[in-house]
Structures are given as structure tokens and as C-alpha cells.
Amino acid sequence: MTRGILFEIAPEAGVSIAEQTLNPEDLYKADxxxxxxxxxxxxxxxxxxxHAIPSGAVAKQLDDLFEAYISDYVTRRAAAAR
Amino acid sequence: xxxRHVFHNEELRPVEKVRLSPGQAGLISGWGLFTTLRIFHGxxxxxxxxxxxxxxxxxxxxxxxxxxxxxxxxxxxxxxxANGVTEGCARIYLVYNTYGHWRSDEPGMPQVDxxxxxxxxxxxxxxxxxxxxxxxxxxxxxxxxxxxxxWLQNVWVVAEAQxxxxxxxxxxxxxxxxxxxQDPDPAAQFRLPGGRDPGNFV
Numbered sequence: 001m002t003r004g005i006l007f008e009i010a011p012e013a014g015v016s017i018a019e020q021t022l023n024p025e026d027l028y029k030a031d032x033x034x035x036x037x038x039x040x041x042x043x044x045x046x047x048x049x050x051h052a053i054p055s056g057a058v059a060k061q062l063d064d065l066f067e068a069y070i071s072d073y074v075t076r077r078a079a080a081a082r
Numbered sequence: 083x084x085x086r087h088v089f090h091n092e093e094l095r096p097v098e099k100v101r102l103s104p105g106q107a108g109l110i111s112g113w114g115l116f117t118t119l120r121i122f123h124g125x126x127x128x129x130x131x132x133x134x135x136x137x138x139x140x141x142x143x144x145x146x147x148x149x150x151x152x153x154x155x156x157x158x159x160x161x162x163x164a165n166g167v168t169e170g171c172a173r174i175y176l177v178y179n180t181y182g183h184w185r186s187d188e189p190g191m192p193q194v195d196x197x198x199x200x201x202x203x204x205x206x207x208x209x210x211x212x213x214x215x216x217x218x219x220x221x222x223x224x225x226x227x228x229x230x231x232x233w234l235q236n237v238w239v240v241a242e243a244q245x246x247x248x249x250x251x252x253x254x255x256x257x258x259x260x261x262x263x264q265d266p267d268p269a270a271q272f273r274l275p276g277g278r279d280p281g282n283f284v
Contacts, residue, residue, distance in 0.1 A: 001117075001131055024214055027252070035210065035250060038118045039171050039203055046209030048252065055209065074125045 002036040005069060006062060013065050015058065024049065032056030041066050085165035089157045089198035094164055097199070105186020106195060108178030112232030114194075115139050116175045119158075121200065124168050126158050136176065139228045145178050146193050158198050165200045172200045175231060210249035215239050218253025 010017050027033060033045035033053045042063040045053050090100045108114045115136055120127045133151040140147045158172060175197040179185065218239060220226060243251045 001128055001135070004131070005128065024254075033212075035212075038120050040206055043206065044209040045212055047211040049212070049214045053209075070120075070122055070127055073127060074123050077125050078123075 001038055002041060002066070006036060006042075006066060009065055009069055010062060013061070015062065027051070027053075032058055034059035034062070084199045084201045085161075085167065085170075087161055087164035087199075089161045089196070091192055091196055094157075094160050100197075102195070103186055103188060103191065105184075105188055105191070106177055106179045107182050107185040108231075109195070110184060111182075112230055113143065113145070113181065114175060114177035114231040115143070115145060115229060116173055116231055116233075117229060119172045119174070121162060121167050121170045121172055124159075124162055126155070126162065126172060129155055129158070132174070135229070136174070139230075140176070142228050143225065143230065145176060147176070148192065148194055149176070149196055154196065154198075157196070161198050161200055167200045170200055170202050171204075172198065174198050177231065207249065211247065213243040213246065213248040213251045214254060215243075215251045216254050217256045218251065219255040221255040 007017055027048045028051040030053060032055060033048065034042045035045060036042055042059050044055055044059050046055070047053060084097065086096050087094055088097045088100050089095075102109060104110065117132045117136055119129060119132055126132075130151070133154070137147060139145075154174065158174065161172065175195070177195040177197065178193075179191055179195055180193045218235070239251050239253070243249075
């Protein structure tokens with residue numbers, strides 16, 4: 001669910017997104033990796049199968065974007081309930 | 083751990099008063115669906131999306147959907163309020179009771195059980211350490227991407243990884259019959275054919 005929302009809101013914030021097949025080697029040489037989760041929004045990945053993954057700015061940018069989306073949702077729901 | 087108050091079918095009850103039956107055929111075999119919702123400020127985030135996915139997946143696995151979205155939302159918020167949750171998570175389960183030989187004929191058992199409960203957010207560290215798991219997704223299955231209650235593959239893989247000090251696992255898909263293998267690593271591919279959603283990492 002989190003990923004689906006990110007696919008909608010990220011392009012609006014200028015972050016391009018593509019879905020494609022990945023090999024483990026693609027992960028090992030990534031500039032940055034994060035996973036998405038209902039319970040944890042976006043979480044930075046520091047290691048994949050023993051390969052260190054650098055941190056970057058995209059996860060933070062998308063996490064902020066997602067938090068804003070949540071806040072807007074909750075505000076709209078609260079307004080609708082009044 | 084889950085919070086004390088649980089919604090089961092038509093009632094909000096303390097968990098110790100909820101009765102599930104061995105005669106619920108889907109409970110034993112895993113014929114059912116679930117979704118996990120985030121609760122922010124006492125509100126179930128993106129409920130509409132979660133419900134749409136449940137309906138879509140119910141059509142795929144031929145699970146009857148006798149419950150209405152609006153009514154379940156009311157029940158969900160009953161649970162949230164009863165447990166005093168402002169920040170946390172909730173789960174909605176739909177369990178198919180009345181199919182096949184291994185079911186009971188208990189009076190009052192609905193066709194599909196509705197179970198809703200809440201919990202605190204799980205603790206986690208960041209950044210996370212991921213492992214790779216071969217054959218973690220059966221991409222050729224008609225159930226690929228469906229969030230069924232047959233969830234052992236996911237929780238077992240993570241439990242095994244955590245024994246090794248990892249946090250989560252990337253599930254590699256299997257190679258399909260007739261598909262030419264181009265990489266020596268069987269964990270090499272992580273997308274489903276046709277761009278279908280392989281389901282969440284766990």
C-alpha cells in the first residue's frame with residue numbers, strides 16, 4: 001500500500017519512478033536503497049546480503065513527502081467527521 | 083502483542099472471550115485474506131485503498147465478501163477507540179468458513195469470519211540489514227501478489243533471517259517454466275511477469 005501511494009505522489013514531487021526486474025548485483029551497486037512498509041513508511045537499507053549500501057537523500061525526501069500525504073489524509077478525514 | 087479488544091464478526095470483545103473454531107475450514111487451510119493498516123492520530127490511514135485491495139483479492143481467491151466497507155470501517159474504529167490507539171497499526175482478517183469437507187456445521191457460523199484487532203507499532207532499527215531468499219515468490223501462481231492468510235512463507239523466512247542478525251528479506255522469484263535463465267543466481271529476479279505486484283517484502 002505504501003509503495004502504491006509512493007508511485008502516485010513521487011512523480012508529482014519530481015522523483016521519477018520505474019518498475020523493472022533487478023538482479024542482486026543491481027542492488028549491491030545501488031546508490032541508495034529503501035524499503036516501504038505499512039508499519040514503517042520508508043526505511044533505509046544499509047546492507048544487502050553482506051554488501052554495504054550507501055545512504056542518500058531520496059529516501060528522506062520521499063519519507064517527508066509520504067508523511068505530508070498522511071497528514072493531509074488525516075486532516076481531511078477529521079474534517080469530514082465534523 | 084495485539085491489544086485486548088478484538089472485533090469478531092458482529093461484536094467487540096476482550097480477546098480471551100473470542101472463540102475461533104477448528105470447523106472454520108479457511109482458518110485451518112489459509113483460505114482467507116488480511117491487510118495491515120497504519121493508525122495515525124486515531125485514524126486508519128488509507129482505509130479505502132486497503133478495502134479495494136481486499137475486494138480485488140477476494141475476487142481472485144473466490145472469497146465471498148458479505149461485509150460492507152463502511153460498516154467495517156465503523157467496526158475498525160470501535161476497536162481503535164476501545165484500545166485507546168492513537169499511533170499504531172490494525173489488522174483486518176477475512177476467513178472463509180464454509181467450504182469443503184473439513185468444516186463444521188455449528189449454528190450461527192457466518193460464511194466468512196471478520197476479525198479486527200490493533201497493536202503497537204513494531205520496533206525496528208534503521209538502516210536495516212537485508213538478506214536474499216531464493217524462490218521466495220512463486221510468480222507463476224495465480225495467488226501471486228494476493229495477501230492471503232497463508233503467510234508462513236513470509237514470517238518463516240524473516241524468522242530465519244533474524245537468527246542471522248538480519249532484519250528483512252528480499253524475496254527472489256523462481257524461474258518460470260520455459261523461461262530462459264540468463265543469470266547463474268536463482269535469486270536473480272525480483273519482479274513478476276507482466277508487472278504484477280509480487281506482494282510486500284516482509
